Amino acid sequence: ELTSIRELEERARQQHLESVHREKVLVRRLATKEQEMQEYVSQITELKASQAPGATALRSALLDPAVNLLLQRLRQELNSTRARLEETQNELSAWKFTPD
Numbered sequence: 001e002l003t004s005i006r007e008l009e010e011r012a013r014q015q016h017l018e019s020v021h022r023e024k025v026l027v028r029r030l031a032t033k034e035q036e037m038q039e040y041v042s043q044i045t046e047l048k049a050s051q052a053p054g055a056t057a058l059r060s061a062l063l064d065p066a067v068n069l070l071l072q073r074l075r076q077e078l079n080s081t082r083a084r085l086e087e088t089q090n091e092l093s094a095w096k097f098t099p100d
Helices: 003-050 056-065 067-095
Strands: none
Touching: none
8 A cells, every 4th residue: 555655656746747847848938939929019010110101201301302392393283283173164064054
């Protein structure tokens, strides 16, 4: 009976050691996965930051005289096109007008 108790105790110790070893391996894997996750999060934030132009980049673009000139010309062209559109629509509505 004493030998069977010692055998059971030895098996329990062996199982405990195996469990401790497995736990250590799993903790290492978990730490590695958490580190990878942190790296991915930092890469995502880096990509997001690089995709969206910042306020300073937009301000520097507006300070460029060539860009400003181009924007002014585009705005003038847009305004003249809008005026021509309105004039054409007025002519069309006048043409369709009937005294009936």
